[in-house]
Amino acid sequence: MVEKRKPIPVSEAVAAVMHYALSGSPETVALEESYGRYLGEDLIADHDVPHFDRSRYDGYAVRSQDLTTASPEHPVTLEVIEEIGAGFIASKEIKPFQTVRIMTGAQMPDQCDAAIMFELTEEYEKSGRKFIDIDRPIKSGSDLFHKGEDMKNGALLFPKGTYINPGICAVLATFGYASVKVMKKPRIGIFATGTELLDVDEPLVPGKIRNSNASMLQAQLRRAGAEPLYLGKLIDDFDVSYKAVSSALEDLDLLITSGGVSVGDFDYLPAIYKKLGAEVLFNKVAMRPGSVTTVAELNGKLLYGLSGNPSSCYVGFELLVRPVIKSLLASKDPHLKKIRAKFQGNFPANSFSRFIRSHLAYGNDGLEVVPVGADKPNMVSTLASSDALSVLPGGSNGFSKGDVIDVLLLESNEGSKWPW
Ligand SMILES: Nc1nc2c(c(=O)[nH]1)N[C@H]1C(S)=C(S)[C@@H](COP(=O)(O)OP(=O)(O)OC[C@H]3O[C@@H](n4cnc5c(N)ncnc54)[C@H](O)[C@@H]3O)O[C@H]1N2
Numbered sequence: 001m002v003e004k005r006k007p008i009p010v011s012e013a014v015a016a017v018m019h020y021a022l023s024g025s026p027e028t029v030a031l032e033e034s035y036g037r038y039l040g041e042d043l044i045a046d047h048d049v050p051h052f053d054r055s056r057y058d059g060y061a062v063r064s065q066d067l068t069t070a071s072p073e074h075p076v077t078l079e080v081i082e083e084i085g086a087g088f089i090a091s092k093e094i095k096p097f098q099t100v101r102i103m104t105g106a107q108m109p110d111q112c113d114a115a116i117m118f119e120l121t122e123e124y125e126k127s128g129r130k131f132i133d134i135d136r137p138i139k140s141g142s143d144l145f146h147k148g149e150d151m152k153n154g155a156l157l158f159p160k161g162t163y164i165n166p167g168i169c170a171v172l173a174t175f176g177y178a179s180v181k182v183m184k185k186p187r188i189g190i191f192a193t194g195t196e197l198l199d200v201d202e203p204l205v206p207g208k209i210r211n212s213n214a215s216m217l218q219a220q221l222r223r224a225g226a227e228p229l230y231l232g233k234l235i236d237d238f239d240v241s242y243k244a245v246s247s248a249l250e251d252l253d254l255l256i257t258s259g260g261v262s263v264g265d266f267d268y269l270p271a272i273y274k275k276l277g278a279e280v281l282f283n284k285v286a287m288r289p290g291s292v293t294t295v296a297e298l299n300g301k302l303l304y305g306l307s308g309n310p311s312s313c314y315v316g317f318e319l320l321v322r323p324v325i326k327s328l329l330a331s332k333d334p335h336l337k338k339i340r341a342k343f344q345g346n347f348p349a350n351s352f353s354r355f356i357r358s359h360l361a362y363g364n365d366g367l368e369v370v371p372v373g374a375d376k377p378n379m380v381s382t383l384a385s386s387d388a389l390s391v392l393p394g395g396s397n398g399f400s401k402g403d404v405i406d407v408l409l410l411e412s413n414e415g416s417k418w419p420w
Pocket residue numbers: 192193194196197209210211212213214258259260261262263264267290291292306307308309310312377378
């Protein structure tokens with residue numbers, strides 16, 4: 001008789017896997033390799049940025065107290081005594097009613113407290129000496145980049161686990177990090193099971209389909225910040241699959257299989273977990289797609305039996321594998337980013353929670369979430385056009401256009417804490 005599985009709520013499944021989420025360790029990479037990685041330590045400013053007052057414009061460095069009476073009728077005249085390009089510093093003391101030409105970004109002379117752009121001055125020569133006229137008062141501090149205004153010495157800039165975007169690369173360079181401590185990429189193995197599977201470069205034949213889950217999972221793993229190790233496809237044979245799974249575990253943080261996890265005659269994963277002595281945390285989750293998602297634990301390592309159906313595999317990954325990877329990457333918000341948006345579909349009541357492949361759109365009245373098409377679990381086309389999942393909790397009366405619902409973002413580097 002076929003085994004009757006007891007579905008557990010999505011929240012319980014998430015809690016069960018997060019119980020085994022380990023913290024990862026850091027490694028050092030060159031700054032140029034750090035983009036897209038996650039900080040392996042808190043980033044703390046060890047000096048002010050900028051570390052000196054700088055001119056905002058190509059113009060003149062002035063002493064604002066010289067200009068308090070300046071007006072179009074009575075401009076104030078200053079003598080120009082030298083010129084400072086970016087990278088140079090003043091060599092002379094600037095006395096009352098003196099000024100220096102200064103270029104954008106150059107260090108302000110100590111005696112000057114403001115800059116004024118060339119365009120607001122009149123320059124002329126008299127008896128071989130250079131002068132400018134200024135026809136307005138200048139506030140102390142104006143048109144400067146002030147010492148420490150960007151980042152203050154001692155400030156915690158970004159905590160460990162922050163995703164390194166191009167701006168953080170700039171900050172790292174600013175503080176002299178030629179090499180950067182980043183979190184090691186979790187090493188995640190993938191097997192695609194199914195005798196029906198053809199390799200991507202094989203021609204179609206009756207009864208067989210190309211293996212799309214392996215490519216999809218590798219991309220999902222990369223998007224989550226992990227290093228995928230594709231270990232190949234396995235035919236639906238117990239001995240072959242058992243041997244492959246048991247020998248793969250050693251060198252991995254976590255193992256994913258796709259397919260072979262339901263109650264079919266050739267679904268061998270449940271029996272493999274049994275023979276391995278792994279503890280099955282759950283083998284049915286009250287969600288669609290992905291209800292057959294099974295997770296087992298062996299010596300603290302998680303074995304994910306994701307569904308063979310592409311959409312079920314995809315959703316099972318995003319809800320249950322991604323947060324474990326993000327924890328290994330030191331994220332404090334490891335779950336998919338959750339926002340609220342106006343639902344643009346109509347779905348009947350369902351006892352299982354539904355995660356509808358969707359697109360987030362910017363409507364005239366705010367964010368809208370639009371189901372992208374048929375929601376059958378075998379479909380890959382709808383995955384291709386999804387950047388969000390509409391969350392329709394189980395046990396409700398159904399959802400209609402205009403309802404404001406939870407939406408999970410698939411492409412965001414931000415995340416959410418649990419519970420959503
Ligand atoms: N009697 C029941 N039958 C099924 C149930 C159930 O509860 N009772 N659950 C259904 C649900 S829901 C799902 S989802 C699937 C899950 O099946 P498995 O995870 O065991 O996966 P397979 O049977 O191996 O394959 C399912 C489907 O996916 C295709 N597939 C598999 N691998 C790949 C791949 N790498 N790339 C592309 N497509 C793949 C495979 O050919 C099948 O069509 O079970 C239902 N049945």
